[in-house]
Amino acid sequence: MDVNRSIWARLRLELRVIGIAPPVTALAATLGGAILVIVMHATGAGADQLNLAAGAVLAGFAPLGTAVAASSIVGRDSGAELVMTTTVYRQVLFLRVGLVVAPAALVTLADAVVFRSLNAWPAGQGTGGYVLVWAPPMLWLVALAMLIAIGLRSPAAASGLIAGVWLAQYLMARDILDNTVLRTQFMFMGVAAKVPAHEWTVNRIALPAVGVVAVIAAGLLLGRPERFVGSDAA
Amino acid sequence: MTAVLERTAPPLAARGWWAKTVAAARYEYLMQVRRPAVWLVVIGLIALRCASPFPPGFTSTTDHSTLVADWAFNFIMLCPIGVGAVLADRVRREARLGLDDLLTSTPTGIGPRLWGKAVGAGAASITPVAVAWVGLLGYLTAQRGAGVIPVGLAAFAAIILPGLVFVVACSVTVPYLAGPVLYRLGLFGYWIWGNMVGPRYGIPTPAGTPFEAIGEYPSGAWFHGVMFDAKQRGVHPTGGQAVLSIAFPLLVGLAVLVITQFVLTKRSPS
Numbered sequence: 001m002d003v004n005r006s007i008w009a010r011l012r013l014e015l016r017v018i019g020i021a022p023p024v025t026a027l028a029a030t031l032g033g034a035i036l037v038i039v040m041h042a043t044g045a046g047a048d049q050l051n052l053a054a055g056a057v058l059a060g061f062a063p064l065g066t067a068v069a070a071s072s073i074v075g076r077d078s079g080a081e082l083v084m085t086t087t088v089y090r091q092v093l094f095l096r097v098g099l100v101v102a103p104a105a106l107v108t109l110a111d112a113v114v115f116r117s118l119n120a121w122p123a124g125q126g127t128g129g130y131v132l133v134w135a136p137p138m139l140w141l142v143a144l145a146m147l148i149a150i151g152l153r154s155p156a157a158a159s160g161l162i163a164g165v166w167l168a169q170y171l172m173a174r175d176i177l178d179n180t181v182l183r184t185q186f187m188f189m190g191v192a193a194k195v196p197a198h199e200w201t202v203n204r205i206a207l208p209a210v211g212v213v214a215v216i217a218a219g220l221l222l223g224r225p226e227r228f229v230g231s232d233a234a
Numbered sequence: 235m236t237a238v239l240e241r242t243a244p245p246l247a248a249r250g251w252w253a254k255t256v257a258a259a260r261y262e263y264l265m266q267v268r269r270p271a272v273w274l275v276v277i278g279l280i281a282l283r284c285a286s287p288f289p290p291g292f293t294s295t296t297d298h299s300t301l302v303a304d305w306a307f308n309f310i311m312l313c314p315i316g317v318g319a320v321l322a323d324r325v326r327r328e329a330r331l332g333l334d335d336l337l338t339s340t341p342t343g344i345g346p347r348l349w350g351k352a353v354g355a356g357a358a359s360i361t362p363v364a365v366a367w368v369g370l371l372g373y374l375t376a377q378r379g380a381g382v383i384p385v386g387l388a389a390f391a392a393i394i395l396p397g398l399v400f401v402v403a404c405s406v407t408v409p410y411l412a413g414p415v416l417y418r419l420g421l422f423g424y425w426i427w428g429n430m431v432g433p434r435y436g437i438p439t440p441a442g443t444p445f446e447a448i449g450e451y452p453s454g455a456w457f458h459g460v461m462f463d464a465k466q467r468g469v470h471p472t473g474g475q476a477v478l479s480i481a482f483p484l485l486v487g488l489a490v491l492v493i494t495q496f497v498l499t500k501r502s503p504s
Contacts, residue, residue, distance in 0.1 A: 021415045029419060040437075049436050065419050072415040156414075157271035160319030163422045164279040164312050171311065171430075175286045 011099065018076065018096050022069040026104035029065020033057030034111045041118050054115040055122040055133065055191030062108040063138035063187070064166050070100045071145035071158035080228050089225035093150075101142055108134050122191045129190075136207035137187040141166070143214035150218045153227060185210060254342045258350020259357075266324065266358035275316040276362040283312045289460050298378065302386045303459025305370060306393040309363065310449050311430075314401040317359045318421040321405035322414035324355050344498045348406070352491055356402030363398065364390070389457055393449035396480045400447050403487030407494040432463035442467040444479040451479035 015023075037053050045053075073096050077083055083092055112130045115121055125133055141162060149158035169176060169187050176182045177195075184206035189195060195203075221227075266272060287293060288311075292304040328334055337347065371386040401421070409417040429448040431439050440446050442463030453459030455476035464471060471479070 021413045025415045025419050028416065032423075045436060052435075061423075064422070068419050068422075069415060152271060152274070154269075154271040156320045156323050156418075157275050159415075159418045160271075160275035160316040161278055163315045163319065163418070164275075164282055167312055167315065167422075167426065168282045170426075171283070171288070172286050 014092070014096050015099055018073050018099065022072050022100045023103060025072070026066045026069035026100050027107055030057070030062035030104055030108045030111055033061045034107075034114065037111075037115060037120050038118070041120055047119070050118070050120040051122055052191075054120040055188070058108060058112055058115070058122075058134040059137050059188050059191045060166070060170070062104065062111070062134055063141040064163065066101055066104040066138055067141040067145035067162050068159045069104070070097050070142050071149035071162070072155045073097065073100065074146070074149040074155050074158070075153055075228055077228070080225070084225050084229070089228070090219055090222035093222060094219075097142070097146060101138075105135070105138065108138070124194065125190060132204050133190065136204050136211075139211040140185070140187065140207040140214075143211035143218070147214040147218045147221075150221045251343075251346060254346035255349045255353070258342060258346050259354035260350075262324070262351050262354030263358045264354075266320075266355040267361055269320065272320045272359055273362050275320055276313050276359065277366060279312040279316040280309055280363065280366050283308050292460065297458060298382050298385045299389075299457040300459055301374065301378075302371075302382060302389040303393060303453045303457030305374075306367075306389045306449065306457075307453055307460055309367065310394050310397055313363055314397055314447075315422055315425055317363070317398055318401045318405040319418050321355055321359050321402060322409045322417050322421075324351060325406055325409040325414065338502065344502055345495050348491065348495050348498065352403060352406045355406065356399070359402065360395075360398050363394065367394070385457070389453075389459075392452040392456060392476070392480060393459070396452075396483045397447035397449055400483030400487045403490050407490050410494060410498070430463070432466045434466055442469065444471075444475045445482050446479070447483045449479070452476040 033053075034057065037050065037057055040050055040053055074093070080089070083089060109130065112133065116130070122129065122133060144165070145158045145162045148161055149155050152158070166187070173186070173188065176186050183189075183195075183199065184203050186203060187207070189203040190200050284305075287304070287308050289304065292300065295301050295304075328337055367386070367390050371383055374382045374386065404421070405417070408420075412420060427437070428440050429446045430441060431437055432441050433439070441448075442450070442465075444451050446463070450461055450464050451471040454461045454464060455471040455473055461469075461471075469475075
């Protein structure tokens with residue numbers, strides 16, 4: 001019982017440290033997108049437009065909002081030195097990322113259920129799509145954003161570059177799909193581009209695999225947490 | 235000794251609004267232009283888009299105007315997101331560092347600090363874009379001759395700069411209200427919705443109208459550059475529409491700065 005109480009106290013403390021802005025930003029993207037799709041459905045938008053919008057929210061806006069929000073928590077500790085003397089900074093930072101990502105992931109899952117019930121659903125996606133449409137891109141984008149933010153000590157650089165990569169994937173989809181390597185890292189596979197099932201499977205495995213590598217690299221960089229002490233954003 | 239103690243310039247309090255703004259702008263410029271993130275993000279986004287330039291094959295055109303206009307369109311597609319991202323955290327920097335009270339006690343008022351930040355930090359964030367553009371013009375001049383230079387400078391001023399000035403004005407004001415994190419996401423959403431989600435998606439949007447900030451109208455009207463969303467709307471822009479398309483983002487940017495100065499002055503305790 002005491003253990004549970006101390007865990008909740010710790011989570012509340014970390015939530016206070018990260019502030020309201022990151023969780024709100026992460027939820028704004030996925031909730032705002034859901035409202036857009038629901039309004040489009042209510043106003044009689046065409047099936048193709050609904051399917052496209054639902055796919056864009058799940059595979060695009062929810063991962064982007066979560067990644068921008070998660071990367072913003074880097075370098076926010078005015079008392080980072082004190083935190084490092086009492087605990088492992090890597091654990092603290094990953095816990096805070098989890099506090100931003102977990103609610104956004106749950107709401108995005110709820111979005112997927114609602115979209116499917118409204119028949120606003122990316123064509124060809126089965127039950128697995130409830131998770132596989134959005135979770136691999138979300139892990140990929142969040143992990144890359146964290147790696148950039150930690151590597152450069154700059155949430156601004158992370159959000160700018162990640163947003164640029166996201167938009168480049170949208171604008172240059174044809175070039176990316178024509179490249180066998182880049183195709184495995186295409187976020188909108190199955191939503192903006194229809195491909196054979198085995199290519200979709202490879203893509204859904206490759207995205208989180210690269211994400212895990214990025215998380216490990218970020219963890220290694222956090223092995224030298226003194227880089228975050230006493231510096232303004234780069 | 236007396237000569238050393240003599241003032242060579244009047245104290246800041248005695249100087250005018252303009253001198254204070256210039257001093258603030260100079261400091262903000264130097265502070266921002268030295269940030270590695272500014273160069274990395276802005277140049278990175280330009281390079282990302284120009285790695286596969288749009289529309290395919292335009293680089294082989296013999297028309298200088300079309301050539302530079304299409305390059306300008308490739309520049310403006312992604313880099314405003316980077317400019318906005320690296321500017322957004324400048325707004326609350328003084329508060330985050332606990333300097334607000336100190337700055338309020340100085341004779342430099344809110345106005346010069348706000349305009350100095352907009353001009354200085356904004357110019358610094360646009361500097362990588364200008365450097366990349368000059369580099370591109372140098373390359374094109376070596377290939378096509380010096381005739382590219384005047385057209386290139388005009389294309390920069392008409393296609394790239396108005397949208398960037400608009401983004402700068404919003405990025406040093408809106409985060410006062412929304413905070414930098416939510417603002418960055420909002421800017422990204424606006425840039426896609428307002429400039430790239432054309433009429434084909436069935437969502438009401440300024441994309442393809444003179445009220446977009448991506449420079450499509452000046453590009454099409456004066457440089458015979460590529461048209462995208464405006465073409466979907468069946469528009470063949472006139473010179474007047476191009477002027478409107480430049481004036482609109484500049485005036486909105488100006489209005490946003492004036493309103494922010496008014497609100498901050500009203501809220502100031504001094």
